[in-house]
Amino acid sequence: MYFCGMNIEHFLSSSLSPIINELFGLTTNPNDIILQKTKKEFEGDYTLVTFPYIKAAKATPEKTGELIGEQLLKHHSSVTQFNVVKGFLNFSLSNDFWLTEYKSISQMSNYGIKEANSSGKQIMLEYSSPNTNKPLHLGHVRNNLLGYSVATIIKTQGHEVIKVNLVNDRGIHICKSMIAWKLFGNGETPQSTGMKGDHLVGKYYVEFDKAYKKEIQTLIDGGATKEEAEKQAPIMLQTQEMLLKWEANDPDTIDLWKMMNGWVYDGFGVSYKKLGVDFDKMYYESNTYLLGKEVVQEGLTKGIFYKKDNGSICIDLTNEGLDEKVVLRSDGTSVYITQDMGTAIERFKEFPKINQMIYTVGNEQDYHFKVLFKILAKLGYSWANECYHLSYGMVELPEGKMKSREGTVVDADDLMDGMVATAKETTKELGKVEGFTTEELETLYQTIGMGALKYFILKVDPKKKMLFDPKESIDFNGHTGPFIQYTHARIKSILRKFEGNLQSILISDHITLHEKEKELIKLQYEFPYILEESAKTFNPAVVANYIYELTKLFNQFYNECPVLKEENNTIKEFRIKLIDSTASIIKNGMTCLGIDVPERM
C-alpha cells in the first residue's frame, strides 16, 4: 500500500477532510486521511476505507461511503464516479485529470530527480572497505553495489554525498600473505605470473594457511596440545615478528608491504572499474589505526571510561542493555573500536559540514556499531545521532556461509567474467546485433552481464540475507536486469524510427486514454515518491522493484497499443511522448542501481 503521490494525495485529502468533517462533525485534518490505490479487481483510481468514520457517521460502512462519495462527486469536477464495496469507497478521476497530470510529467527533464541545492545535506557514506590480503568475493560485491547505489539514490534527493573507502591495509592478516610470499613466492610478481595482483596476494594468504596447518599438525604429532601448537608454529611466530617490524617502521618490511599492497590496489582498481563503483576519498587504516587514543584519555578524565586493575580501559554499557567494552588494551594499544572512534571524530573535523555518516557494513557487525555510536554519544558528540549503520545481510551459498580460508567463496572477478560471458553467449544466440562494431559488442556484453548481476543483488531488501546458487546461473528472463534493459532498448528502437520531432510534440487535450496508458501515467507519477522512499530507507530494492513494475506494464502496453502504426496522429504523438518518458524513468531508475541501459540489444 503506497502513498499515492503527494499532489494527488494532498489534493484529495484536502478535499475529503472538509467533507468528512462537515458530514460527521469531526475535526480530521488532511494528513489523517489515508488513501490507497484501488485494487485492480475494482473499478476506480483511489480508495478510502470508511471504517474509521462509521462511529461518527452512525451509519453502516456502505452508507458512510455513499455519503462521502456523493459529496465528493458534487464538489469535485475531477472525480467522475464512485462505488462502494463493503467499507471501501472507490472513486475514479477523470480522463482529463490524468492527461493534465501527464503533461506536467512529460515536460520535466529528469522527472523525480532533484538537483543538488543549498538546502540539501552533505552526507558521508562509507562502503567497500576491503582487506588487502585477498581478492574481493560475492559478499564484497553486495557491499559495493549497495553502497554505490544508496549514494546515488541519496543524491537524487538533492543531497551531496561523499563516498569514502576505508581500506584495511595493515595487521596480522596482511603479514600472513607477506610471510608466505617471502617463504614460498620465489619472487613471483603479477607481471611474471600474469595474475591479477589481488589474486596473487590472495594465493599466498591461502599458502600461509596451508603451511600453518601443516606445522600445527607436526607439533601435535610431536606431543604438543592443539593450543600450544597454534601458538608455537614457526610461521605464526615469524608473522607476529613481522607485524612488530612493520609497526617499528622497518624499511625492508615496509617496502615489501608497499609492494604487495600495490599489487592488490592494481587488482582492486580493475574490479572496481568492472563493478562501476568509485570513491571520493580513500582512507587507509595504516594512517588511522593510531587515532582514538587521545579520545580515550579524554573520556577517562571525564569519567566515561575507567581503568581496570589490569590496566585496560573500559566503558560500562550495561545500563544501556549492552556489555562492558574494552577501548584500550592493557599494553596501551588500540582495539578495533578505538580506531573507529578516532576515525569518526577525525572525519567530522575534516568535513565540518557533514550532517550524516553512513557505514555500509554487514549485519554481523550490528553490535559493534551500536556500541560505537553509544560511546560517541556519551563522549558528547552531538553528531553521534546522525551516524547510521547501513547493515546488510550475508550472501549465503547453498552449502552455507562463505569462508575464504576454506575456499567456499565465489570470487568477484570470476563471477563478473562469467556473467559477461553468458551475456555474450545469449546475445549471439539471439542474433539481433547486426551492425555493431566489435567494441560496441564488448560494451554491450559488459552492460548486460553486469546488469544481470547487479539487478539480481539489488532487487532484494538489503537487510535480508540472500541466497546465491552458483550452479543455477543468474537468469536473463523475467524479473531481471536484462529484461529491463531489453525493454529500454525496445522503446529506443521505436523512438529511432519515429520520423517526427519528439521535442516539438504538444500533447492534445482531447485524448481518451487507453487503460494501459492511464496505468502508465499513474505509475510514472509515483516515481519521485519511490525515490524518496528508497532514499529514506536506504533501500535500492524499492527502486528496483518499481522499475520492474513499470517495465512490465510497458510491455503490456506494447502488446496492446501500437505506437508507430497508430493511424490517429494525435494518439501516435501522445504515445511517442509516453514511451519516451517511460524510457527515461527506466534509465534514471537503473542509474540509481548503477546499471546501464543500452540503446539497442
Added chain:
RNA sequence: GGUCCCGUAGCUCAGCUGGAUAGAGCAACAGCCUUCUAAGCUGUGGGCCAUUGGUUCGAAUCCAAUCGGGAUCACCA
C-alpha cells in the same frame, strides 16, 4: 545462556507505518512472431503467510509465547 535479525507457492523474492479474493519471476503445462525487437505477451495449476494465543469491526502486517534458522556477546578486525 543474554541480545539482535529472519521463517510468505517446489525455488528466488515482493507485500509488513493494520484494510477487499496474499502478488511477481523461475520451474511445469497450454496458447501468441507475414504487425513497432518473442531477452516479450496471454492463460492454467501451485499458499493453514512456521505454530499457538492476544489486540481490533478487520492481522501475512501490531503484541506475547513456542518451534525452526542465522548473527553476535574478544585485550581479532
